[in-house]
Amino acid sequence: MSRADGIPLCLVLILFAVAAFCVPVPDSEPLIANGWGQSVRLRHLYAARHGVNLQINEDGTVDSSSLQSLYSLLEIRSVDTGFVAIKGVKSAYYLCMEESGKLYGSRTYVKEHCSFRERILSDGYSIYVSDRYRTMVTLSIGRQKVQAGDKGLSSLSQFLPMASTLSLGAVDVSPKDPGPGDPENGNSPLQIDSMGPFGDLSQVFIHSPSFNKR
Numbered sequence: 001m002s003r004a005d006g007i008p009l010c011l012v013l014i015l016f017a018v019a020a021f022c023v024p025v026p027d028s029e030p031l032i033a034n035g036w037g038q039s040v041r042l043r044h045l046y047a048a049r050h051g052v053n054l055q056i057n058e059d060g061t062v063d064s065s066s067l068q069s070l071y072s073l074l075e076i077r078s079v080d081t082g083f084v085a086i087k088g089v090k091s092a093y094y095l096c097m098e099e100s101g102k103l104y105g106s107r108t109y110v111k112e113h114c115s116f117r118e119r120i121l122s123d124g125y126s127i128y129v130s131d132r133y134r135t136m137v138t139l140s141i142g143r144q145k146v147q148a149g150d151k152g153l154s155s156l157s158q159f160l161p162m163a164s165t166l167s168l169g170a171v172d173v174s175p176k177d178p179g180p181g182d183p184e185n186g187n188s189p190l191q192i193d194s195m196g197p198f199g200d201l202s203q204v205f206i207h208s209p210s211f212n213k214r
Contacts, residue, residue, distance in 0.1 A: 042163075049158070053065050055088070060106070082119075085116075094107075095137070
């Protein structure tokens with residue numbers, strides 16, 4: 001290769017090095033990597049095959065209701081990749097699980113007990129699994145262990161996250177202290193679907209009411 005042929009090659013290498021240096025580095029800040037700061041979904045977890053909604057009561061007990069209510073109105077927020085925390089709007093209790101699989105409400109968020117892996121099944125239903133206990137959130141009395149595949153799942157463990165039909169005037173929207181996934185800012189947006197069960201139509205954003213209450 002002649003000296004004349006080598007000059008263009010050197011120019012190409014120099015330009016490549018400059019371009020690589022100027023490429024922006026992906027933001028690796030932990031809060032972004034963990035999916036924090038995302039919208040809070042306001043939903044009712046509806047076990048459609050039984051016609052009941054999961055609800056967290058004022059005393060922290062967890063049961064079901066055939067009608068949507070403020071106790072079945074839940075805030076669902078991402079706390080890590082694929083994991084969510086669920087909190088009752090009216091009761092301000094986090095949904096948590098004991099080792100036995102029993103569900104209970106807690107004023108304090110503890111990741112090991114109060115975070116669940118959210119997975120959408122092939123038929124559109126969602127299940128919520130405790131990674132610590134390998135047990136699904138269920139409205140049945142018996143414990144629903146995770147099994148291979150989607151077969152054999154209790155219908156009381158399969159939920160449709162439904163938009164609320166309740167009046168927004170009944171919801172407390174006053175900002176409180178920060179909750180999980182938003183440790184420094186108490187003004188995260190709360191996503192409310194105005195039409196459609198899966199948020200496919202117009203949406204309204206307000207400040208999170210109870211996810212920031214403890």
